Amino acid sequence: MQVRPIISTLRRHKTAATLIVLEIALTCAIVCNAVFLIGDRAARIARPSGTAEDELGYITLTGIGTKADATALTAQDLAALRAIPGVRQVSSVNMVPFGNSSWNSGISLVKDDPNGVNVAQYMGRDLLETFGTRILAGRGFQPNEYLDFEAAQQGKFDHPSVIVSHALAERLFQGDEAVGKQIYFGDKPAIVVGVMANLMRPNEFGEPEHAFYSVLLPVEIPYTEGGGYLVRADPAQLDTILADAESTLNRIDPARIILHRRTLHDIRREYYAKDRAMAYLLVGVTLALLLITALGIVGLASFWVQQRTRQIGIRRALGATRGHILRYFQLENFILATAGIALGMALAYGLNLLLMAKYAVPRLPGEFLPIGALLLWILGQIAVLGPAIRASTIAPAIATRTV
């Protein structure tokens, strides 16, 4: 099949050909970026939190009026919760991953460094066990290392131990051994005793890698400080155990209000709701775009087939087979799609630069371009098939008929 006659025909239908090329190009540009953004969001949603998420539930509550005996009440609650059958571990914790409250601090390798790394500080007894977060190097906290929250708040502790996340250790020590090193919270020194798996922080500060900058402090915290009870249990029974836990807490002190009782799984779902909505929107737009473009190709191809009916009849009369006619239209579509894709690649790249500048979108990796190209080639061939088959069935007798 010769390409030259096709090109010369297309040149005689410049406007229509240009429009279809432009449409394919725009679709290609948007679809490449959309597919990439979908992947980006999906990867974000799939990030592990560093915890035994399926086994965790979180209950937040608050007392009415000021409670003088918060620490004692917390101990009583913990004991009662631990006694519920099926509960594997319980901690009173100041915050959880994906939660909407967060405790943050700047840490650094030198004292009072204003350019420290912002990290999230988890507090609570037996947190590693309850979260199910693994120690990668060094050790967890000894029972006698824990400090009382009031004391910690007033700065009455020197050189406490701290456990840092793997990502934070990498950031601070660039691959060097972290265990045993000294770091500073402002002007307060602390010693790294262990490195834990990447425990995600409640919210992200700026760059995506900051999501895993977290530390664990050996501080026992009462439930009254904005956090709540973290319950680890058999995932199959988690819901009923959490309901039990709520009624247990109500029994211990009825003058309290349960604010939330949710599994970490639900908290996570809610946290990523906006990302999911964005991803669905992008999927919808991508599908709609592909559909519209396909229909546009069908419309134009049908028109050309109709316009060239007589010409096709003459070709058939002169010996062209049905296959020839079919391939003519398929090749024509391939040429148009290729032109559109070439232009679309450049547009996709430009669009990505624009998005990078305005919306903190990462750079479009090269492999998305061939994906977009392939998608549109296939789309074009599917769309043109109907009109092309119709063209191939035009009877040669058309040629001898006067209109």
Next chain:
Amino acid sequence: MLHMKNVSKVYRTEMVETRALHGMDLDVDAGEFVAVTGPSGSGKTTFLNIAGLLEELSGGTYQLDGVDVQRLDDRARSKLRNEKIGFVFQSFNLIPDLNLFDNVDVPLRYRGLPRSDRKRRIESALERVGLASRLRHFPAELSGGQQQRVAIARAIAGDPKLLLADEPTGNLDSQMAREVMQLLEELNSQGTVVVIVTHDPEIAARAQRNVHIVDGTATDVERGPTLVRSA
């Protein structure tokens, strides 16, 4: 009625310049029935396009019913065409989507006539061509001769002073062709100037006056079978 003086028409494409008409002089007076003949490529169609204000001339002057047309813009030419000229085409050129009534209505719409006036004219025009009973039919439901009669009805509905016909019988069998010619002669006898471009010596023979176009120039021909060359 129609005065062409030294009219020329040049077509320019990227590579070639084609002279379709040059130095054509032609006067057609009121009441005439003129047949224009000539070999293929002689400039017959160009003459018709220019006479019908479908194309602009490249040089010379053309007066239609006292109006110098070469100075008019598209709107004025369209208006003049609409009011003074009726067209009958070889391939009828009816609009397939419209029924007979609406087809005949097209030029009247562009003239902006009131509804009752249009209705009267359409019905009377279709009456004159003998198709008054088929107002709601579509062109595809008619025979070729009937379609051409509708086209004539459309051409005369606006009472044009000049009727231009391009091979009006070319697509018709001889019986239908005779009917159409009778109709045109009848219109001419009622005062309409008829200019008909044709290949057919029989048709040309029925006209009062024969004009022969060769190489873009028109000459009047004396009536006589030997002088009519078939192309």
Next chain:
Amino acid sequence: MLGYYLSLARRSLKRNKGLTVLMIVAIAFGVGASMTTLTVLHVLAADPIPAKSHQLYYVQLDPQPLNGYRVGDEPPYQVSRYDAEALVRAQRADRQALMTGGNAAIEPDRTDIKPFFAEGRWTSSEMFAMFDIPFLAGTSWTADDDLHAARVAVISRALAEKLFGSTAAVGRTLHVEGQQLRVIGVIADWVPHPHFYDLNTSRYGKGEQLFVPFSTSRELKLSRSGSMDCWKESGADSTALDSPCVWLQLWVELDSPDKASAYRDFLVSYSEDQLRSGRYQRPPNVRLRDVIGWLELNKVVPPDARLQTWIALGFLLVCLVNTVGLLLTKFVRRSSEIGVRRALGASKRTIFIQLLVEAGMIGLAGALLGLGLAWLGLWGVRHQPAEYAPLAHLDLPMLAATFGLAITSSVLAGLLPAWRGCQASPAIQLKSH
């Protein structure tokens, strides 16, 4: 003549039903997607207090230590209690109010309702007049009440109805965190979107139900909510008068630009005084932004919403290119008919208008369908977990904008095809058959 064009357009659209439906659907999809995202943007970017957005100013000061200071740094987004109280006392603006969000447990007298938590605002007396908050009953507290930490409260209509069964709650007693407050006012529903005066709490939520004098809230140790930043260890009570933390919002009303610039000078001289007294370490670093400036600084419109809008507009562009292509094929296909019409006396202009009318008709149909799709899209948005979701409704301006967008874009899409269509030469068409 327009009637004739409309009837021609209708006839032509009916002839190629598939093509017509395709064009209408394409425009409708583009318009629907664009209007959905634009409406969300419209909601997010709305002026929360149009009557006063240029008279209300947000105060920022910089009491942080010198360490880490760079010229041009943005001062903290909130003010310290010391500064807030000092500036309210100074009375240098037309009105001024300090405030923080808070939560308080309320124990109803009625036994059929369990104790519950209410969102509150601990503020000073001028906030109500400053924000034009309408009262259903009673009044705000006075500056004197602020001074003496009076045990009073203003509550929302919803809270009044919940606790007392009616809005006639003035004079009743409220049990808050084990303390008693006297209700002195009930406000009508007043929920600015976004919650401009404190962006640390829910930005598109239902608003506060309980208003208590700030001084009272400190005496009763009511819990605060929102964000707090401290530049050194705060000791036992981070909300104390001298705590090294910023956690309060300070709004002032200044009804002319001159007053605003005078107030800015006042903030600079206040900062200089603090520097001299040793409370401040940094050179004066103040900002005074009106409501709109403050919302922009806080990027109240999330980047995702803008990104979605651009995606939708890109989608609309593709739909339009698609429509241009289809209209072009449709009009060119009709060139023989157009040629005949031209021969019968239609001018180019006439044909051009006729074809544009046809494009416009497609636009109108696209607008109607697009409106339906936008309505559906917004219904979907309202079922999203986003905070602003319940606010996503088409209002009258957006409704008008939908029609404007659909018809403008389809007429624009019709321009090129109509222009090409009316070029159909009458001469050529006569012979081409």
